Amino acid sequence: MSEEKRPLVVLTGPTATGKTHLSIALAKMLSGEIISADSMQVYRHMDIGSAKITPEEMADVPHHLIDVLDPRDEFHVVRFQEMAKAAVKETYARNHIPIVVGGTGFYIQALLYDIDFTEETDEEYRGRLKEMAERRGNGYLHSLLAQVDPKSAEMIHENNRKRVIRALEFYHTTGHRLSEHNEVQRQRISPYQFVCFVLTDDRQRLYERIDLRVDQMIDAGLVDEVRRLRNMGCRRDMVSMQGLGYKEILDYLEGEISLEEAVYRIKRDTRHFAKRQLTWFRRERDVIWINKEDFSGDEKKILAYMKQALRDGGIYKG
Numbered sequence: 001m002s003e004e005k006r007p008l009v010v011l012t013g014p015t016a017t018g019k020t021h022l023s024i025a026l027a028k029m030l031s032g033e034i035i036s037a038d039s040m041q042v043y044r045h046m047d048i049g050s051a052k053i054t055p056e057e058m059a060d061v062p063h064h065l066i067d068v069l070d071p072r073d074e075f076h077v078v079r080f081q082e083m084a085k086a087a088v089k090e091t092y093a094r095n096h097i098p099i100v101v102g103g104t105g106f107y108i109q110a111l112l113y114d115i116d117f118t119e120e121t122d123e124e125y126r127g128r129l130k131e132m133a134e135r136r137g138n139g140y141l142h143s144l145l146a147q148v149d150p151k152s153a154e155m156i157h158e159n160n161r162k163r164v165i166r167a168l169e170f171y172h173t174t175g176h177r178l179s180e181h182n183e184v185q186r187q188r189i190s191p192y193q194f195v196c197f198v199l200t201d202d203r204q205r206l207y208e209r210i211d212l213r214v215d216q217m218i219d220a221g222l223v224d225e226v227r228r229l230r231n232m233g234c235r236r237d238m239v240s241m242q243g244l245g246y247k248e249i250l251d252y253l254e255g256e257i258s259l260e261e262a263v264y265r266i267k268r269d270t271r272h273f274a275k276r277q278l279t280w281f282r283r284e285r286d287v288i289w290i291n292k293e294d295f296s297g298d299e300k301k302i303l304a305y306m307k308q309a310l311r312d313g314g315i316y317k318g
Contacts, residue, residue: 005193006092007315009099012037012108012281013199014274016209017292020051022199023101024059025303030099030316033062033091035084037102037111040243042080043071045229048222049245051213064090071229071240076162078117080107097315105280112196113188122173129165144168151179157276159247159269162239195313197306198281201292210270214245218263223249244270 009032011023027034036042040050044067053066064087069075084100084107091098100108109115133141142158145167152167167178174181200206226249234241236250245266252262281287288309295301310316 005191007097008088008112008192008194009097009310009315010037010108010112010194010196011099011101011199012103012105012196013290014206014277014281015051015103015270016206016213016274017199017201019101019103019199020053020057022299022302023099024057024061025299026306027061027099028059029303029307029318030097030310032097032099033064033087033094035087035091035098035100036063036065037080037084037100037104037107038065039075039080039104039107040240041066041102042069042075043067043073043240044069045071045232046225046240046243046246048217048220048225049243049249051217062091062096071232071234072238074239076239077107077110080104081110081115081117084111103277105277105284108196109185109284112192112194113185113190115185115188122169125172126165126169129168130161133161133165138164141165141168149177149179152177155179155276155280157269157272159242161242193314194286195310195315196284196287197290197309198284198287199290199292199302200278200281201297205293206274207271210274211267214263214267214270217245223252223259226250227253244273 009026009030011019011026013019023034026032038050040046041052042065043050046052053063065080065083068083088098100111102108110117129141138158138161141161141164142153145156145164146153148171149167156163156167158164170176170178170181222245226246229241229246230250230253236247241247241250248257248262248265248269251257252259257265290302290305292302295305307316307318
């Protein structure tokens with residue numbers, strides 16, 4: 001058994017497709033435990049803006065990497081990989097199946113193919129890039145990346161300063177483009193016997209759901225949540241405060257934009273984020289697409305389809 005690949009299931013897709021609700025039904029069917037692949041739900045005190053699953057929604061299904069870090073902590077792909085591997089090991093120890101759920105494709109890829117991130121670093125150069133971003137803005141830094149690694153620039157939003165800097169640092173220290181490095185890493189053989197589902201929906205319906213969810217977040221008290229975080233000492237330059245919804249409301253609280261403008265930007269940037277997520281998933285291999293429109297949005301039909309795919313993949317025996 002030790003030489004055999006252990007089973008692992010992934011449920012991913014763009015934001016606001018309904019992964020959370022479907023993942024609970026999937027976990028109950030498989031006797032599984034859920035490992036969150038979300039860059040924001042890992043933080044405590046950040047519930048509304050991250051659309052964090054509630055204890056009631058968890059329905060007694062064990063969840064990992066939810067509410068485990070302080071907003072002042074830095075969370076990145078290497079830390080996710082370490083924490084997710086530990087959660088997978090714990091899940092196997094209980095003879096359960098790990099189900100990785102979330103929309104951060106880079107994180108999922110890192111776990112699925114055990115990608116190696118031990119490349120050379122240059123802290124002095126990284127510091128210069130951070131200083132440059134503060135002085136000249138994220139757009140300028142992103143334009144530098146576009147010159148040396150256009151593919152990475154296409155995949156990374158200019159406001160994702162952390163990943164833009166990482167891509168520039170990688171090129172500076174190795175002389176190779178990060179996009180090419182990632183393509184090589186993507187060809188690695190997974191240590192898991194996995195089935196990866198990508199849940200999606202009609203584009204217009206998805207955008208309407210994003211807009212509605214942002215309105216619901218505002219009604220639920222997103223402004224007060226960000227105000228509390230600011231009072232706790234959370235600053236704009238922290239990784240946690242770079243999340244969609246948080247940086248825009250922080251701009252509003254600091255008098256830089258109106259609340260109406262903040263809401264507009266959150267909706268616009270979340271739609272753009274969903275589009276980038278879809279672009280990422282289309283580049284992935286060995287995935288099973290589930291378009292909700294093909295099933296008339298019926299979760300029971302979707303679950304039956306997933307069950308058959310898991311049987312075919314040798315994961316579900318029922």
